[in-house]
Amino acid sequence: DGGITQSPKYLFRKEGQNVTLSCEQNLNHDAMYWYRQDPGQGLRLIYYSQIVNDFQKGDIAEGYSVSREKKESFPLTVTSAQKNPTAFYLCASSSRTRNTDTQYFGPGTRLTVL
Protein backbone atom coordinates (compact mmCIF):
# COMPACT_ATOMS: atom_id res chain seq x y z
CA ASP A 1 0.00 0.00 0.00
CA GLY A 2 1.15 3.54 -0.73
CA GLY A 3 1.72 5.81 2.21
CA ILE A 4 4.03 7.54 4.63
CA THR A 5 5.76 5.71 7.44
CA GLN A 6 7.45 7.19 10.47
CA SER A 7 9.60 5.38 12.96
CA PRO A 8 9.82 4.89 15.79
CA LYS A 9 6.33 5.64 17.14
CA TYR A 10 7.74 6.49 20.57
CA LEU A 11 11.25 7.74 21.29
CA PHE A 12 12.94 8.57 24.54
CA ARG A 13 16.08 10.64 24.71
CA LYS A 14 18.39 11.75 27.44
CA GLU A 15 19.34 15.39 27.57
CA GLY A 16 22.40 16.15 25.49
CA GLN A 17 21.79 13.37 22.96
CA ASN A 18 20.99 13.76 19.29
CA VAL A 19 18.21 11.58 17.89
CA THR A 20 17.05 10.94 14.34
CA LEU A 21 13.43 10.45 13.33
CA SER A 22 12.73 8.48 10.19
CA CYS A 23 10.22 9.41 7.48
CA GLU A 24 9.72 7.35 4.33
CA GLN A 25 7.12 7.69 1.58
CA ASN A 26 6.33 5.52 -1.43
CA LEU A 27 3.85 7.94 -3.00
CA ASN A 28 6.43 9.29 -5.46
CA HIS A 29 5.91 12.76 -4.00
CA ASP A 30 8.48 15.46 -4.66
CA ALA A 31 7.91 17.55 -1.54
CA MET A 32 8.32 16.47 2.07
CA TYR A 33 7.76 18.33 5.33
CA TRP A 34 8.44 18.07 9.06
CA TYR A 35 6.10 19.58 11.63
CA ARG A 36 6.10 19.78 15.37
CA GLN A 37 2.87 19.64 17.41
CA ASP A 38 2.64 20.64 21.06
CA PRO A 39 -0.40 19.98 23.29
CA GLY A 40 -3.33 22.23 22.43
CA GLN A 41 -1.50 23.80 19.52
CA GLY A 42 -1.56 23.48 15.80
CA LEU A 43 1.34 22.33 13.66
CA ARG A 44 4.51 24.36 13.26
CA LEU A 45 6.79 23.82 10.27
CA ILE A 46 10.37 22.80 11.04
CA TYR A 47 11.89 22.05 7.61
CA TYR A 48 10.63 21.25 4.15
CA SER A 49 12.12 19.94 0.94
CA GLN A 50 10.72 20.39 -2.54
CA ILE A 51 13.30 18.30 -4.34
CA VAL A 52 16.12 15.88 -3.65
CA ASN A 53 19.31 17.46 -2.25
CA ASP A 54 17.49 20.69 -1.40
CA PHE A 55 15.62 21.82 1.72
CA GLN A 56 14.52 25.03 3.42
CA LYS A 57 14.06 26.13 7.01
CA GLY A 58 10.55 26.49 8.30
CA ASP A 59 9.36 28.63 11.17
CA ILE A 60 11.15 26.77 13.99
CA ALA A 61 14.28 25.21 12.47
CA GLU A 62 16.68 26.04 15.30
CA GLY A 63 18.05 22.90 16.96
CA TYR A 64 16.98 20.63 14.09
CA SER A 65 18.69 19.34 10.95
CA VAL A 66 17.51 17.35 7.92
CA SER A 67 18.82 15.68 4.79
CA ARG A 68 17.16 14.72 1.51
CA GLU A 69 19.48 12.32 -0.28
CA LYS A 70 16.65 10.22 -1.72
CA LYS A 71 13.20 11.17 -2.95
CA GLU A 72 11.59 8.65 -0.60
CA SER A 73 13.34 9.66 2.60
CA PHE A 74 13.50 12.83 4.72
CA PRO A 75 15.04 12.10 8.15
CA LEU A 76 14.93 14.70 10.91
CA THR A 77 17.67 14.99 13.54
CA VAL A 78 16.79 16.63 16.82
CA THR A 79 20.05 17.95 18.19
CA SER A 80 21.07 18.73 21.74
CA ALA A 81 20.77 22.41 20.82
CA GLN A 82 16.97 22.13 20.71
CA LYS A 83 15.88 23.61 24.04
CA ASN A 84 12.52 21.91 24.39
CA PRO A 85 12.38 18.86 22.12
CA THR A 86 9.57 16.93 23.85
CA ALA A 87 6.72 17.00 21.31
CA PHE A 88 4.81 15.05 18.68
CA TYR A 89 6.58 15.12 15.31
CA LEU A 90 4.70 14.71 12.04
CA CYS A 91 6.09 14.13 8.59
CA ALA A 92 4.11 14.91 5.44
CA SER A 93 4.54 14.76 1.69
CA SER A 94 2.81 16.28 -1.33
CA SER A 95 2.91 15.85 -5.08
CA ARG A 96 3.16 19.54 -5.90
CA THR A 97 0.78 19.34 -8.84
CA ARG A 98 -0.29 22.53 -10.60
CA ASN A 99 -3.69 22.96 -9.01
CA THR A 100 -3.37 21.36 -5.64
CA ASP A 101 -0.71 20.75 -3.05
CA THR A 102 -2.51 18.53 -0.59
CA GLN A 103 -0.20 17.24 2.09
CA TYR A 104 -0.55 13.69 3.36
CA PHE A 105 0.71 12.83 6.81
CA GLY A 106 2.48 9.96 8.50
CA PRO A 107 1.37 8.52 11.85
CA GLY A 108 3.82 10.62 13.88
CA THR A 109 6.63 10.07 16.38
CA ARG A 110 6.29 11.10 20.00
CA LEU A 111 9.63 12.23 21.38
CA THR A 112 10.16 12.52 25.12
CA VAL A 113 13.31 13.91 26.69
CA LEU A 114 14.08 12.38 30.05
Place this chain on the structure above:
Amino acid sequence: SQELEQSPQSLIVQEGKNLTINCTSSKTLYGLYWYKQKYGEGLIFLMMLQKGGEEKSHEKITAKLDEKKQQSSLHITASQPSHAGIYLCGADPGAQKLVFGQGTRLTINP
Protein backbone atom coordinates in the same frame (compact mmCIF):
# COMPACT_ATOMS: atom_id res chain seq x y z
CA SER B 1 2.38 36.29 7.73
CA GLN B 2 -0.91 34.47 7.46
CA GLU B 3 -2.59 33.32 10.65
CA LEU B 4 -5.57 31.04 11.11
CA GLU B 5 -7.92 31.25 14.07
CA GLN B 6 -10.25 28.34 14.78
CA SER B 7 -13.38 28.49 16.89
CA PRO B 8 -14.40 27.02 19.13
CA GLN B 9 -11.20 25.55 20.58
CA SER B 10 -13.21 22.76 22.17
CA LEU B 11 -16.68 21.43 21.48
CA ILE B 12 -18.79 18.83 23.26
CA VAL B 13 -22.00 17.72 21.56
CA GLN B 14 -24.51 14.97 22.07
CA GLU B 15 -24.56 12.19 19.53
CA GLY B 16 -26.96 12.97 16.72
CA LYS B 17 -26.62 16.74 16.99
CA ASN B 18 -25.27 19.03 14.28
CA LEU B 19 -22.20 21.18 14.82
CA THR B 20 -20.07 23.79 13.08
CA ILE B 21 -16.37 24.63 13.35
CA ASN B 22 -15.02 27.88 11.96
CA CYS B 23 -11.64 28.86 10.57
CA THR B 24 -10.85 32.54 10.02
CA SER B 25 -7.82 33.79 8.16
CA SER B 26 -5.93 37.05 8.58
CA LYS B 27 -5.41 37.15 4.79
CA THR B 28 -7.17 35.95 1.65
CA LEU B 29 -7.22 32.19 1.39
CA TYR B 30 -5.86 30.70 -1.81
CA GLY B 31 -6.28 27.13 -0.67
CA LEU B 32 -7.97 25.95 2.51
CA TYR B 33 -7.48 22.41 3.81
CA TRP B 34 -9.42 20.56 6.48
CA TYR B 35 -7.83 17.68 8.37
CA LYS B 36 -8.95 15.39 11.17
CA GLN B 37 -6.63 13.96 13.81
CA LYS B 38 -7.21 11.23 16.36
CA TYR B 39 -5.20 11.74 19.53
CA GLY B 40 -1.61 10.59 19.08
CA GLU B 41 -2.03 9.90 15.39
CA GLY B 42 -1.34 11.59 12.08
CA LEU B 43 -3.64 13.92 10.19
CA ILE B 44 -6.26 12.58 7.81
CA PHE B 45 -7.07 14.80 4.83
CA LEU B 46 -10.76 15.63 4.59
CA MET B 47 -11.30 18.33 1.97
CA MET B 48 -9.68 21.22 0.13
CA LEU B 49 -11.43 24.41 -0.98
CA GLN B 50 -10.07 26.96 -3.41
CA LYS B 51 -12.83 29.09 -4.90
CA GLY B 52 -14.93 31.70 -3.14
CA GLY B 53 -18.34 30.26 -2.32
CA GLU B 54 -17.14 26.70 -2.87
CA GLU B 55 -18.78 23.91 -0.90
CA LYS B 56 -17.77 20.27 -0.66
CA SER B 57 -19.28 17.34 1.15
CA HIS B 58 -18.05 13.94 2.21
CA GLU B 59 -20.51 11.68 3.96
CA LYS B 60 -21.95 13.84 6.76
CA ILE B 61 -19.23 16.51 6.68
CA THR B 62 -19.64 19.70 4.64
CA ALA B 63 -17.01 22.38 4.25
CA LYS B 64 -17.59 25.86 2.83
CA LEU B 65 -15.36 28.76 1.83
CA ASP B 66 -16.97 32.19 1.97
CA GLU B 67 -17.14 34.48 -1.04
CA LYS B 68 -14.43 36.76 0.31
CA LYS B 69 -12.17 33.75 0.86
CA GLN B 70 -11.26 34.65 4.41
CA GLN B 71 -13.39 32.23 6.38
CA SER B 72 -14.24 28.57 6.13
CA SER B 73 -16.68 26.46 8.10
CA LEU B 74 -16.90 22.73 8.67
CA HIS B 75 -20.36 21.39 9.41
CA ILE B 76 -21.14 17.91 10.69
CA THR B 77 -24.69 16.65 10.44
CA ALA B 78 -26.09 14.06 12.86
CA SER B 79 -22.79 13.60 14.68
CA GLN B 80 -21.52 10.11 15.53
CA PRO B 81 -18.82 8.87 17.93
CA SER B 82 -16.56 8.29 14.92
CA HIS B 83 -16.52 12.06 14.32
CA ALA B 84 -14.67 12.68 17.60
CA GLY B 85 -11.15 14.02 17.29
CA ILE B 86 -9.24 17.20 16.54
CA TYR B 87 -10.12 19.16 13.42
CA LEU B 88 -7.47 21.42 11.92
CA CYS B 89 -7.67 23.88 9.10
CA GLY B 90 -4.60 24.62 7.03
CA ALA B 91 -3.95 27.34 4.46
CA ASP B 92 -1.54 27.80 1.62
CA PRO B 93 -0.08 31.32 1.94
CA GLY B 94 1.41 31.03 -1.51
CA ALA B 95 4.83 29.99 -0.25
CA GLN B 96 4.47 26.29 -1.11
CA LYS B 97 3.90 25.32 2.51
CA LEU B 98 0.92 25.26 4.87
CA VAL B 99 0.08 27.20 8.00
CA PHE B 100 -2.38 25.65 10.47
CA GLY B 101 -4.96 26.77 12.96
CA GLN B 102 -4.62 25.61 16.55
CA GLY B 103 -7.26 22.94 16.13
CA THR B 104 -10.74 22.26 17.50
CA ARG B 105 -11.18 19.30 19.84
CA LEU B 106 -14.54 17.61 19.25
CA THR B 107 -16.08 15.27 21.82
CA ILE B 108 -19.26 13.33 21.07
CA ASN B 109 -21.29 12.22 24.08
CA PRO B 110 -23.60 9.21 23.73
